[in-house]
Amino acid sequence: MPCNCCEITDSAFGEKEAKSQLREYRRKGPAKQTRFILEAIRSLHLKNAELLDIGGGIGAIHHELLEDVASTATHVDASSAYLKEARNETARLGHTDRVKFIHADFTDVEANLPRADVVTLDRVVCCYPDFHRLLGAAARHSQRALALTYPREAWYLRIAWPLMNFFQSLRKDPFRVFMHPISEMDGLLQREGFQRVTLRRLFVWEMALYQRAAD
Ligand SMILES: C[S@@+](CC[C@H](N)C(=O)[O-])C[C@H]1O[C@@H](n2cnc3c(N)ncnc32)[C@H](O)[C@@H]1O
Secondary structure (H helix, E strand, O other): OOOOHHHHHHHHOOHHHHHHHHHHHHHHOOOHHHHHHHHHHHOOOOOOEEEEEEOOOOOHHHHHHOOOOEEEEEEEEOOHHHHHHHHHHHHHOOOHHHEEEEEOOHHHHHHHOOOEEEEEEEOOHHHOOOHHHHHHHHHHOEEEEEEEEEEOOOHHHHHHHHHHHHHHHHOOOOOOOOOOOHHHHHHHHHHOOEEEEEEEEOOOEEEEEEEEOOO
């Protein structure tokens, strides 16, 4: 699907937001839904894994998993401001040699990227219009596990999401949030050879961990 998603996302996730998220991460550690992803991946007891973090923002997932689970990480993000903060934190933690940063829409560059053991998408599918394209490509890049968070199909979010988009349109901001059908995302991942092994919920976010069925 032709789409200028990367430009739209780049301007939606700007410098102020990125700096404030990094401050928050340094003060309090990973957000709750991110902690669900970290706990789910740690439950697999992987060592020296290669991580692909799509839309990793300030990089919380690789900052954490490089401590015990992952040996290397690739962080692909459409936001240059988030990548800048992620790089700063990566350097502060002494992880620079182990992380590759790519500023792009993952669907534009995925053909040139190798597969990883673990793929993560924390609050990313809800920023992208075509979940088939994004999640399909993410699944094909995972050799063992894929963890993602997305908005729940709760009645209050079915009201809130269109309202957020309505205010975005009033502001003439082209960025939109998406509530993709969970059963369709699950079906896609099953067709790509995954089965869901963990499901956890917060008020807004749901976290699902998938493993390759043969594992
Ligand atoms: C809501 S933020 C979440 C950031 C981080 N994962 C977190 O949970 O704090 C969404 C992130 O996904 C990125 N993103 C959205 N669609 C993307 C795509 N197709 N390719 C790469 N990055 C994408 C945005 O640039 C942004 O950094």
